[in-house]
Every structure is written in C-alpha cells, then in structure tokens.
Amino acid sequence: MNSVPGRNLTEPEWLSARIAEMGCSWGTTEPRVSGTLWWCMVASALVEQLARAYATGSAAPEPALDRLDCEVRPDGGIERVHILPATDIEAIAEPPAEDVEGRGVDATALPPESETGTLPGRDADVREVSDLRPACTSADADRPRVRVPHGSQAVGPRRATDAAALSRAAATTLRETLAAVIGPVAAVSGAGVPSLWAIAADAIGNRALDAGNPDAGARLATEVGGKLPVPRFVEIGGRSFVRRISCCLVFEVPGCEMCTSCPKRPAAERTALLTELAAESR
Numbered sequence: 001m002n003s004v005p006g007r008n009l010t011e012p013e014w015l016s017a018r019i020a021e022m023g024c025s026w027g028t029t030e031p032r033v034s035g036t037l038w039w040c041m042v043a044s045a046l047v048e049q050l051a052r053a054y055a056t057g058s059a060a061p062e063p064a065l066d067r068l069d070c071e072v073r074p075d076g077g078i079e080r081v082h083i084l085p086a087t088d089i090e091a092i093a094e095p096p097a098e099d100v101e102g103r104g105v106d107a108t109a110l111p112p113e114s115e116t117g118t119l120p121g122r123d124a125d126v127r128e129v130s131d132l133r134p135a136c137t138s139a140d141a142d143r144p145r146v147r148v149p150h151g152s153q154a155v156g157p158r159r160a161t162d163a164a165a166l167s168r169a170a171a172t173t174l175r176e177t178l179a180a181v182i183g184p185v186a187a188v189s190g191a192g193v194p195s196l197w198a199i200a201a202d203a204i205g206n207r208a209l210d211a212g213n214p215d216a217g218a219r220l221a222t223e224v225g226g227k228l229p230v231p232r233f234v235e236i237g238g239r240s241f242v243r244r245i246s247c248c249l250v251f252e253v254p255g256c257e258m259c260t261s262c263p264k265r266p267a268a269e270r271t272a273l274l275t276e277l278a279a280e281s282r
Contacts, residue, residue: 020034
C-alpha cells in the first residue's frame with residue numbers, strides 16, 4: 001500500500017485514475033457510481049480523527065491538505081488519512097541548516113509528536129468495522145468504512161478551553177479541505193456536489209457513533225458549517241443508527257443490493273431491516 005500527499009485528492013488526472021480503479025474492483029464502468037463509492041471511503045477517512053477528537057473532548061488536529069498523508073489501496077480507495085503534525089511538514093519543507101563550515105547540522109532532534117496529531121500506527125489496537133469490498137448484500141447498515149483506532153488521551157479541566165478552540169479551528173479547516181476535494185471529485189465523476197457533501201455528513205455521523213458519542217458528530221458538522229448538512233440519528237431496537245441523507249449507489253453495481261439503511265428504501269422496510277440488524281447485534 002503506497003502513500004500520497006493530500007493535494008493529490010484535488011488533482012483531476014489522479015482522481016480519474018483512482019476512481020477508474022475503484023470501478024474495476026466493483027465491476028462498474030459508470031464513473032458516477034465508482035466515484036461515489038470512492039468518495040464514501042475517502043470522506044470516512046478524512047473525518048475520522050476529528051469525529052473521534054470531538055467525541056472524546058480531545059484537541060482535534062487540523063486537516064489541511066498539506067498536512068494529509070493518504071494510504072492508497074490497490075483498488076484505488078483510501079485506507080487511512082493521517083494528519084501530520086506541523087513539525088513533520090516543516091521538516092519536509094525545509095532543508096537542513098548548515099553551520100559556518102558548510103556542514104549539515106543534525107536536524108533529526110524534532111519535538112515529540114502531538115498526542116492527537118496522528119493516527120496510531122498499524123500495531124495499535126484497532127477494531128475492523130468493515131472492508132470496502134462488500135459481499136453485495138443488504139446485511140450491512142453502513143457504507144464502506146475504515147478501521148477505527150481505540151483509545152484517546154483525557155483532557156483535563158485546564159486544557160478543555162484550549163482543546164475546544166483548537167477543535168473549532170480544525171472544523172473550519174475541514175470545511176476548506178472538503179470543499180477543495182469535493183469540487184474535483186464531482187467534476188471527474190459526474191456525481192452531484194450536494195450528494196458528496198451529504199456523504200461527508202453521514203460519514204461524520206457514523207464515525208461519531210463508532211466513538212460512542214453521536215452528539216459529537218452533530219456538533220462537529222455544525223461547526224464545519226457551509227454546505228455540510230448536520231447528521232441525524234435514529235434509535236431502533238435499542239441501537240443508534242445514522243438516519244442517512246446520502247446514497248452510496250452500490251445498488252447500481254451489477255449483482256448488488258441497497259444498503260440496509262439506504263434512504264431510498266421505503267421507510268417501513270428500512271425500519272424493519274434495521275430492527276432485525278439491532279436484534280442480531282445484541
């Protein structure tokens with residue numbers, strides 16, 4: 001699995017190639033469908049760290065494009081998005097300083113990474129939520145998602161105000177990053193811009209649910225603002241679900257069905273299926 005900088009997410013040629021790879025993986029040649037499926041995964045990865053930070057009261061890292069490191073799967077999808085600390089960006093951008101004799105000065109002694117600045121590494125305790133490639137059934141209540149790391153750093157009373165201010169700044173940056181990426185994705189795939197924003201809202205809701213705090217998802221989306229809707233939730237069978245406002249279009253892939261929670265299902269049918277799913281998970 002290779003890694004690319006966040007700016008690649010805005011480059012039409014790169015996007016077209018990745019979306020085409022996604023289409024090959026799913027067995028569809030329709031860019032609108034493969035582009036929507038691709039964006040479902042990217043949106044989830046983009047918002048995961050912020051949703052978890054909001055859910056736990058930690059300071060959220062700023063997801064500026066120049067600070068993103070994206071792990072790309074062989075099928076063109078994005079496995080994870082790492083938000084790099086500013087120290088890492090500066091170390092990459094600036095050459096080693098030189099002393100008076102012209103010899104490179106050791107620039108390896110960088111400050112320690114922020115506890116909330118990066119995702120845990122591959123050896124961290126993680127929970128597999130679901131893989132991008134589905135079995136093409138309606139058993140999953142969610143769209144494709146990434147692995148979600150457990151655990152977070154507690155924020156003491158003296159740090160709470162600073163954490164809130166940092167999180168608000170991160171939410172503003174997320175709005176800018178989403179806007180910068182959604183435009184090119186819509187242009188190369190033919191997917192509608194409002195649909196892609198809706199997918200991002202549902203992704204925030206699902207990531208907040210994973211962190212056990214759906215209210216945090218609504219708060220994050222509200223602070224992001226702009227064209228981003230606020231995710232909604234519903235209690236069915238003693239379990240919380242995102243009341244989705246977006247569709248991943250998986251049912252347009254040959255041999256696949258609608259997601260269990262798809263908003264295009266009749267309401268009664270969707271409720272019945274989610275009730276069954278809630279009962280199975282007890």
